[in-house]
Amino acid sequence: MSAEAVAAFRHRFAPARADDALTLLLLHGTGGDENDLLELGRALDGRAALLSPRGQVDEQGANRWFRRLAEGVFDTDDLIARTDQLAAFATGAAAHYRLDPSRLVAVGFSNGANIAAALLLRHPHLLRAAVLFAAMAPLDDPPRGDLSGVGVFLSAGRTDPIAPPEQAELLAEQLVDRGAAVELRWHPGGHGIERRGLAQATAWLGKLRTATSTDPLP
Incomplete structure (x- = not known):
């Protein structure tokens, strides 16, 4: 079953460059592919394994990761089915x-950040952490999973017309309400990954990497 789940997604894999490294599950935005975020992954953590479907x-x-009915209007049934498929891929x-499945960290931009958020909410024991750029709250009524011990970094633009600020705030509330440790950082720009946000995410991920190498993971 795991082999079928892995084969279902075209993907790239780059092995870790150090023992006990994190694995970054790289999830591209609309119009991207499995090559899009490899450079971002290396910028965030030069030692991590990279898994990019x-x-x-x-x-x-x-x-895209799931269908939408219009800009900002998601096909919820398709989102749920695709999220579960992606969870099976990551596990496989x-x-x-x-x-090490306990060191799996999702890194997503835009549509990729949205399905990463759905992974957190639907499969709360799958990810150790997530770094989400320009994310929205993908589910109106997410399940009541326990995200204790899970860290989430959110980078959001104050003038983002696609993922507006209230969506980042709603997602942060949903995650905190389920026990996640959330750091929400704002930048003045729109829908993109800005240099300052990248630097903040890199520093945050460095602290997480240090913590996971010295403390037992949940």
Whole structure:
């Protein structure tokens, strides 16, 4: 079953460059592919293993993780099904590549950040942490999972027209309400990854890496 789950997603894998390294599950934005966030992954953590799948939804030639009915209006049924498929891929890939599943960190931008948030909310024991750029709250009524011990870094733009500030605030509230340790950092820009946000995420991830190498993981 795990082999089928891994084969279901076209993906790239780069082994870790150090023992006890994190694994970054890289989730691209709309129109991206499995190559898009490799450079970002290396910038965030030069020692981590990189696992970068491609979204399976084709929206007029653009790769996405799940269908939407309009800009900012998600197909919830499809989102749930695709989230569960991605969770199976991540679990299978950890076994296939002999990765420590307790050191799996999702890194997502835009549509990729949205499905990473859905992974947190639907599969609360899958991820150790997540770094989300320009994310929205993907589920109106997410399940009441326990995210204690899970860290989440959110980078959001005050003038983002696609993922407006109230969406980042709602997502942060949902995650905190389920026990996650959330750090929400704002930048003045729009829908993108800004230099300051990248530096903040890198520093945050460095602290997480240090903590996971010295303390037992949940």
